[in-house]
Amino acid sequence: MPMPLIDLFSDTKTQPGAAMRAAMAAAEVGDERAGEDPTVNALEARGAALLGKEAALYLPSGTMCNEIALAVHCRPGEAVLCEAGAHIVGFEAGGAAALAGVMLEPISGTRGMFTAAQLRAQLRADNLQAPLQRLVAVENTTNLGGGAVWPLQDLREIAACAHDAGLATHMDGARLLNAVVASGVSAADFAQGFDSAWIDFSKGLGAPGGALLTGSKAFVREARRWQLRIGGAMRQSGIIAAACLYALDHNLARLAVDHARARQLAQGVARIPGLGIDVATVQTNLVYFDITAPGWDAAKLAAATLAQGVRLCPMGARRMRAVTHLDVDDAGIVRALEVIAAALRG
Structure with missing residues (x-):
């Protein structure tokens, strides 16, 4: 399944x-x-x-x-x-x-x-x-x-x-x-x-x-x-x-949960080789990061992660956006980080 x-x-x-x-x-x-x-x-x-x-x-x-x-x-x-x-x-x-x-x-x-x-x-x-x-x-x-x-x-x-x-x-x-x-x-x-x-x-x-x-x-x-x-x-x-x-x-007060998950996601991205992010800039539910790995760009990474069930948003040649919301739980954040890291390793 x-x-x-x-x-x-x-x-x-x-x-x-x-x-x-x-x-x-x-x-x-x-x-x-x-x-x-x-x-x-x-x-x-x-x-x-x-x-x-x-x-x-x-x-x-x-x-x-x-x-x-x-x-x-x-x-x-x-x-x-x-x-x-x-x-x-x-x-x-x-x-x-x-x-x-x-x-x-x-x-x-x-x-x-x-x-x-x-x-x-x-x-x-x-x-x-x-x-x-x-x-x-x-x-x-x-x-x-x-x-x-x-x-x-x-x-x-x-x-x-x-x-x-x-x-x-x-x-x-x-x-x-x-x-x-x-x-x-x-x-x-x-x-x-x-x-x-x-x-x-x-x-x-x-x-x-x-x-x-x-x-x-x-x-x-x-x-x-x-x-x-x-x-x-x-x-x-x-x-x-x-x-x-x-x-x-x-659903208003629970926006704080999305913000916490965005920080969790940003901290995980910061630990992945080939990606660059300033975690301190993540204040709400938007997470932007840059792709520094040779041979990779935003479109390629988006396609690779989507093939494994994680959809990201390319925002430039080597810039990516991920947005947390009420339909992505803690397990989803963990899974997304695993998929992004595996894609770049592959």
Whole structure:
């Protein structure tokens, strides 16, 4: 009998368990677009309170949250300042340009984060020959930065700098709740200086889909217009919103287990000849490591481990990512390390 797949490719690979499926089956539903789905309404109210905002909008994905936020905050031709490795730069199929019509002005930070001083250095006075800078966006935790958690003081200084310059602020919170669990800082405190922020349910929280975009009542009203415009209304979406409510009740605190397993994985990787990793940089559930063994690259190692039942994510020619989540237990981490080591020896 083949070994079950140990899927470390992403935390989006989680599967809803029996109790979550039961909650979905029992969900009270209605027409979400008309504001008549009680489960969606409950989730939006809870999410707004969690992030300390006036209102929230339930959307199919985090990418839609980002794209709608850009479109609400900006007009076509305006500029968004963000870190060079941000999700909106390289992982949303050019949506910033295609949907919102905005330009992205990247800041080269460290591990996906930049400072208020770096932001200030890139701000410019109004110039008719240049795009008008309208929005500053951050990503917490940072994906390409290895799951790094932004220091709260840095976020507050960046938000203050942006607002002083007349710019709006947006937080990509795909893994914001990982940051909350890892740091002990509340989601509302992280989002305090940001005019919009969102959280995802289909990653570490294990729901089958959905994300919540939050902000002021006026912002969310305009976001609902964009939801309709780009086909984001889901009608009786309380069925999946129920999974999100279940996830908040049952899967939030256990993110700490994923973080512990990520450290366990990183420590094991550090002991494997031919791999390089800085274990101290692993703060949450993302583990990045480099392949130094001669004759090996990321694609080759990914193929070799997949053949033995362990799926990893190539993130460059010789860079690899592994993501811990609720469907990978301690035995899975041990098995993954054994397979990676054996592949490199072979």
